Amino acid sequence: MSSIAAYYNGKTILITGATGFMGKVLMEKLLRSSPDVEAVYILVRPKAGQSMQERVANMVKSKVFDRVREDCPNFQEKIKPINAELTQPNLSISAKDLQELLSQVNVVFHCAATVRFDEPLKHALLLNVMGTQQLLSLARQMQKLEAFIHISTAYANCNRRNIDEVIYPPPVETKKLCDLMEWMDESVIQEITPKLIGDWPNTYTYTKALAEYLVQQEKEHLNIAIIRPSIVGASWHEPFPGWIDNFNGASGMIIAAGKGILQTVKVNNEAVADLIPVDVVINLTLAAGWYTAVHRPKTMLVYNCTTGGINPFCWGEIGYHVISTFKRNPLEQAFRIPRAQMTSNYLINQYWIAVSHKAPAMLYDLYMRLTGRKPRMMKIFNRLHKSMLLLEYFTCQSWEWSSENTNTLMAQLSPEDRRLFNFDVRQLHWSEYIENYCIGAKKYLLNEDMSGIPAAKQHLRKLRNIQYAFNTTLLVIIWRIFIARSQMARNIWYFVVSLCYKFLSYFRASSTLRH
Ligand SMILES: CCCCCCCCCCCCCCCC(=O)SCCNC(=O)CCNC(=O)[C@H](O)C(C)(C)COP(=O)(O)OP(=O)(O)OC[C@H]1O[C@@H](n2cnc3c(N)ncnc32)[C@H](O)[C@@H]1OP(=O)(O)O
Numbered sequence: 001m002s003s004i005a006a007y008y009n010g011k012t013i014l015i016t017g018a019t020g021f022m023g024k025v026l027m028e029k030l031l032r033s034s035p036d037v038e039a040v041y042i043l044v045r046p047k048a049g050q051s052m053q054e055r056v057a058n059m060v061k062s063k064v065f066d067r068v069r070e071d072c073p074n075f076q077e078k079i080k081p082i083n084a085e086l087t088q089p090n091l092s093i094s095a096k097d098l099q100e101l102l103s104q105v106n107v108v109f110h111c112a113a114t115v116r117f118d119e120p121l122k123h124a125l126l127l128n129v130m131g132t133q134q135l136l137s138l139a140r141q142m143q144k145l146e147a148f149i150h151i152s153t154a155y156a157n158c159n160r161r162n163i164d165e166v167i168y169p170p171p172v173e174t175k176k177l178c179d180l181m182e183w184m185d186e187s188v189i190q191e192i193t194p195k196l197i198g199d200w201p202n203t204y205t206y207t208k209a210l211a212e213y214l215v216q217q218e219k220e221h222l223n224i225a226i227i228r229p230s231i232v233g234a235s236w237h238e239p240f241p242g243w244i245d246n247f248n249g250a251s252g253m254i255i256a257a258g259k260g261i262l263q264t265v266k267v268n269n270e271a272v273a274d275l276i277p278v279d280v281v282i283n284l285t286l287a288a289g290w291y292t293a294v295h296r297p298k299t300m301l302v303y304n305c306t307t308g309g310i311n312p313f314c315w316g317e318i319g320y321h322v323i324s325t326f327k328r329n330p331l332e333q334a335f336r337i338p339r340a341q342m343t344s345n346y347l348i349n350q351y352w353i354a355v356s357h358k359a360p361a362m363l364y365d366l367y368m369r370l371t372g373r374k375p376r377m378m379k380i381f382n383r384l385h386k387s388m389l390l391l392e393y394f395t396c397q398s399w400e401w402s403s404e405n406t407n408t409l410m411a412q413l414s415p416e417d418r419r420l421f422n423f424d425v426r427q428l429h430w431s432e433y434i435e436n437y438c439i440g441a442k443k444y445l446l447n448e449d450m451s452g453i454p455a456a457k458q459h460l461r462k463l464r465n466i467q468y469a470f471n472t473t474l475l476v477i478i479w480r481i482f483i484a485r486s487q488m489a490r491n492i493w494y495f496v497v498s499l500c501y502k503f504l505s506y507f508r509a510s511s512t513l514r515h
């Protein structure tokens, strides 16, 4: 029997961020592998006009729980939602709920965070740092707590090239920064944010670095481990190959490439693309929870959860596999044929943006206007360019993460645990993974049926014909203008035409002689 699965049976778990991408996969795996888990408390806030109860009811119906639904049809009875808002004092948890949590919880998995790169500093700080601090002080009061697992990011220390499994000194004293945020005007904060975050590319990675330091400060009082995943992508195997439900990380760009919208992207083709499948991260998280609770390591362990050092794959190779998969399995109603110019050269990239993004968008919008419809392509491209600008920091350079703690943990697992909670990325076959990623994005994110592929291929053929016709017309027009204006161009043109004519006459004469 798996020790990890056995450990969670009978335990009470608290998960923050359970409605998010990783939280859902964590909850699913936990409920499926340890069906006798006592209860899984999840902190959920009402959102977009939906109450907490409505959100949870919708969530448990989602595809991600299909496997667990089959194995244990009453799995949702184990899920106990708690109304909470991590940015509010005491997390906005009612006194009754709080008592229940403090007396019951054995393991905390803290996944909630804002992952947006453009989040205003104040809000990122409130949620990623102060929210974590509040949760830690709650955890200190939990009577039966055995482990606290904090999900950070491998890019929390992206201002360094080599990142070990240690906590680095924080860029600033958190308390001072929080005090500043309290009295300073929002617009001033916005203005000084680049100065405050310094070497960090965005408020997300900066606040995750601050949160790591806070977590470490609790190591004397709590049994803690930190997991640092790199760019979390679609699942490798579980619950289904290619399962994905949001546009974060590389997913949005992959889909934009499949739709033929993204035709050029600024990347260093040789830089390592440190993608990590979501199920690998979750297996490591559950294994680390078990190890922290059962073996109680003397020091707080940080686990870098990355692929680059073990099984590297470059952005250039990702681009190649994404495009070839989408040519074989096209997305519906593509804007253009999938193709990707990938370069780290600013000028070349700007050229391709003008030629293959802006020009087609303008032409398309003109066509929409002429046919009495609302233009929308330029707006989509402006949004895409904004996203590309925020992501290029991660696609134009490489980092090296050490993974000793992760490897040591793997060595501690029984063969059964290693099979059920596999996080050995040496076995990852990239081309197969990328293919499943693209198909998963098509099926689970865009809700496209695989039976629509012949029609999508037909649509691509139509786009190819339109493109050929357009290019030929353009070439003829340019040439006609050129000939009309330049004597030299005319001479070249007559020379080429007479050469062709002579060649044809010779060919015809020699074939007549042969007969
Ligand atoms: C050949 C190709 C190779 C690929 C080669 C490049 C890969 C390049 C990856 C680098 C990856 C670095 C990753 C760093 C390492 C971490 O730490 S990964 C995790 C960290 N967080 C993230 O990835 C989040 C990054 N995203 C953001 O911060 C924000 O989305 C951005 C980029 C600022 C854009 O903000 P925005 O313009 O306001 O757009 P956003 O609100 O996100 O989306 C608006 C709507 O469009 C939808 N949407 C977004 N994208 C799409 C899409 N593509 N299609 C359809 N709908 C979409 C959204 O679902 C959303 O819908 P609603 O929720 O409004 O209904």
Ligand SMILES: NC(=O)C1=CN([C@@H]2O[C@H](COP(=O)(O)OP(=O)(O)OC[C@H]3O[C@@H](n4cnc5c(N)ncnc54)[C@H](OP(=O)(O)O)[C@@H]3O)[C@@H](O)[C@H]2O)C=CC1
Residues within 6 Å of the ligand: 016, 017, 018, 019, 020, 021, 022, 023, 043, 044, 045, 047, 084, 085, 086, 087, 110, 111, 112, 113, 114, 115, 127, 151, 152, 153, 154, 208, 228, 229, 230, 231, 232, 233, 246, 248, 249
């Ligand atoms: N995705 C990735 O590529 C990576 C993620 N990580 C880390 O993994 C963790 C999970 O990320 P991921 O699942 O992708 O993120 P998601 O954005 O999918 O999920 C974030 C979760 O946090 C919750 N949350 C956000 N704000 C609040 C709030 N104010 N109060 C309560 N809950 C809140 C969200 O709830 P709601 O549904 O209500 O919005 C959601 O459940 C994060 O800590 C992130 O930093 C690390 C590396 C890469």
